[in-house]
């Protein structure tokens with residue numbers, strides 16, 4: 001059964017269209033990730049499924065009913081920016097939310113204790129919410145959403161604004177939450193989140209889901225790869241260049257574009273024969289990044305803008321990709337900083 005069905009949903013603010021015919025399905029127990037740049041309408045999409053907003057046109061069905069409010073109690077919601085009454089302790093706050101969700105007595109006590117434990121809040125359970133770090137506040141958001149043991153979780157940008165370590169912690173928490181088997185609709189900017197957590201992804205672009213894929217199908221040999229080495233002797237570079245025009249070398253890097261398993265094997269054999277130490281072998285683009293680029297290019301063509309130049313090899317013509325690349329650079333920089341420390 002599909003727990004969420006959106007059919008041709010349109011939504012405008014003050015006459016400015018944001019969603020222009022979004023259709024998607026989330027099936028029971030599945031994790032669906034919506035990937036899109038800032039302002040694409042991700043929060044708007046989540047708010048339509050919570051019932052905070054109504055579509056101008058189209059249908060939103062939750063658990064088979066187009067009366068979205070009827071899904072209350074079966075749905076947990078983790079907003080992008082949670083605002084809590086900061087004078088409660090974590091335990092008091094969860095107690096309050098639990099009562100609000102219809103829990104009481106021993107069940108309420110048991111559920112609050114269980115989510116404090118499951119969401120890694122044991123050490124801060126009796127501290128004021130206002131005194132917590134942003135990452136811990138996000139954990140409180142997850143705990144409150146999970147108290148009523150929902151069948152569906154709606155999560156808006158779960159790691160936005162967190163440092164790389166905080167992001168990693170929340171991803172680990174989400175990996176554990178997905179084991180519970182509840183369906184999840186989440187929005188995100190981050191490739192790691194999509195890769196590690198989502199069964200299916202949809203690209204939100206130009207107000208529509210322009211492409212969808214099962215995440216596992218994107219794990220295929222990369223179109224181009226880069227092999228970094230400690231030092232490439234000129235004789236080895238010459239031997240590699242003679243193999244194929246798809247190979248480009250400099251002193252520390254060999255690029256295979258396009259990559260094929262056969263060519264990759266030949267290159268590795270030459271490097272081994274010449275005693276060259278390999279430092280890394282990695283796709284030049286994350287598979288999801290490639291999928292995103294293809295989707296956006298396809299959408300541009302469908303919109304009749306085929307004269308527009310396609311995004312360059314580094315995707316610099318595209319906002320999301322710029323954001324994605326910038327975020328990945330920041331992440332690498334932060335982890336290098338940590339390594340140096």
Ligand SMILES: Nc1ncnc2c1ncn2[C@@H]1O[C@H](COP(=O)(O)OP(=O)(O)OP(=O)(O)O)[C@@H](O)[C@H]1O
Pocket residue numbers: 013014018036037038039040041042043044045
């Ligand atoms: N209540 C509102 N009134 C007017 N415009 C709005 C309102 N809410 C959102 N918008 C506009 O609609 C567009 C989509 O907003 P939305 O928050 O849904 O995007 P988003 O993809 O979640 O962005 P972000 O990644 O920055 O959170 C933006 O241009 C935003 O400024």
